Amino acid sequence: MSELLAVLREWRAAIERWLPPWWSRALAVLLIGFGLLLPQLFSNASNFVNTEILSLTYVMFALGLNIVVGFAGLLDLGYVAFFALGSYAFGWLGSGFFYKASVHILVHGPTNSLPGIHLNFVLILICAGLLTAFAGAIIGVPTLRLRGDYIAIVTLAFGEIVRVIALNGPQIKVFGMPLTGGELGISGTDPPYLPGIGMFSQLDIRPWYYVIFALVLLTLFVNIRVRDSRLGRAWIALREDEVAAVSMGIPLVKTKLLAYALGAAFGGIAGAFLGAYTTLIDAGEFQFGFSIFVLSMVILGGLGSIWGVVLGALLLANINYYLIPDVLNSLPGDFGLNFNLNELQVSIFGFLLVLVMVLRPQGLIPERRRKLELTEGIGELELEEPGTAWSAVEPGEAAP
Amino acid sequence: MEAGSLAPKAASAAGHPALVAIRRFAGKWGLIAALAALPVYYTIHDLVSGYPAFVNGHATTVHDLSYIGTNLFQGISNGAIWALIAIGYTLVYGIIELINFAHGDVFMIGSLTAAGFWAGIGLTLATGTFGVIFGLAAALIVSMLVCGALNVLIERVGYRPLRNAPKLAPLITAVGFSFILQNVGLLWIGGSPAGVTDLIRGNDIVFSISGVAIHRRDVLAIGITVPLVILLTWFVGRTRMGRAMRATAQDPEAARLMGINVDTTISLTFLIGGALAGAAGLIYALYETTISYLQGFEAGLIAFTAAVMGGIGNIQGAVLGGLIIGVIQQICDSRSPPFGPQWTPVIVFGYLIVIMVLRPRGLLGEETREAG
16 A cells, blocks of 8 residues: 555656646646636536536635635634525525515616615625624634534534524514515525626526635635735644734734634625525525535535635536536446435545545645644655555555 | 643733623623523513413403423533533533544434334333333433444544544544444335334323423433533543543643553443433434434534533533533523524524634633644
């Protein structure tokens, strides 16, 4: 095993020597081009493009959670709260749900004459981001004194509280109107309208794809810039050693709350987009399982590693929404076996999680700094000369 | 370790002296006040304004303590189940600092095993008293063994290879195993909740003390939980292996140097935790008389909350947390309005947040690296 890995590392080093230094930028441009071209290769209502829209939304969720968990090291198990709030922001501001109000801002066509609050799609996305950023900061306050798994349990509690309030929302009255649609959901949401594209519809899903693609690019840009900024370095310093970081003059409260707020904002915007895309804001969706699903993407891809998280999210979302239900489902039949793979869907997903984590505990594309921590002491050697020191000790079997 | 334990002192030293004093005061009394608020409020409420009840077929208002007494007692018997599951969380967390997400689902498998076992050996309502007692004892042993073995297996396959991995990696394998076990449960009993034969006629009243009825199922829950908790406390506190467990929890490296086989000790911890979850599974099946493949998730969440509430890593704390959550749940469930079962999770988790804010180390926990 270790010999095989050593050989693989030598190959990788050889390839890296052979590639020109600008290869990673070229790859990024190629990938963006490929992403832009992708929906044109499929029909305008194809299931595959639908899956990719969901996957990209999950990329955005995962990148948001990565700020909190990966950069700042605050384990957040209640991320579903921001998905819910973002979705409800869309439901509240972009449908006739608050039927007694009559607000119309920059909306198009017949929507202008409908009762309720109707805002322009872009405005709603901004409002969702602001609302969830605020909520994220509030949720962050009680966790300021806590560390590690205790933060996890408080955020989990907030996630569950938001879920239960969403479920029982019809019993809560705001100005005589129910707060949420409960299990029936908020339906009849406005189709987004953007100048140049027109009214979005479920029959042609390509515009949706391009909107979420643009949002993901924006998220990526912000993530990369923030990671390399003063704030990003402060997060990483807090993650590594809180006491040392604070004594170096990093403002603890502000830095931590900014991590919560920024991570939550991306979750909220993605949630609002998903609410618009599915046209139904249903309280049954805001389960704890969602938080775990997104967290799995972050950890599987590599905590704190932006490209790892993107890869992890794309992989898991595609496996869950496309590979297992659509592609693998016919497999047993092809081999003449008489069982339905759908019944094993959850198992397969769980098995993959276990397998990947046992084989590659540091994640698919580990962050460079984390890699150093993992190998404790022998790490420096490895980073300086890839391919030489690795054959000696593997992180999994590091002798105690 | 030392740098970490400095942090809370540094944090609490900051700020205005008055603020520090208020925080100290709140930390000491605020929690007790918060926990006592619901029972005390309803005790006074029942005595002063009374509660509606049927006496001899007539609807009247009664002013006594039997309603709140019933709430408290049923809360305790229900909380006994959470306590058994919470011990599993607290043991595992104490020894390897892992939130064992699969634990709730091990408990679910325990319920399914027990119910499947007594259906398999043909226990029905017609079986005699001794038959039921022996059958249930056998089912208890079987479900404890199955769950213990399952937990050990999960540790061996999923957590041991990740002993030196980043802290969050085993969390994800735990989630993976949780999914796998849920799928096993789904294939076993199907998607909808399944009924369980009420072998002990759980709703029969054994006796009642001043209006508080004690049902057979309460006797079962408390009668199994109390001996198990006493046995466990003795085992951890008095035996050689228990000492090895405590040593490993404190410092695995030093324990290894002292000649303790750390891997075996961790396996033993998982065995005990799993066995207790199996016992809880059997009690739950008889107590609720319905089992479902999703029960483990919710029970796991509640039990983990109980473990954190009591101070994670502390066995007595887990039991106390379980009982408190049971009581809060019963009060919220039965007092509708203003509460009602649909709001119970909000109240329970609200309490959790309040406890974390006022006393992050939990009710009985010691100061640790993680909580100030």
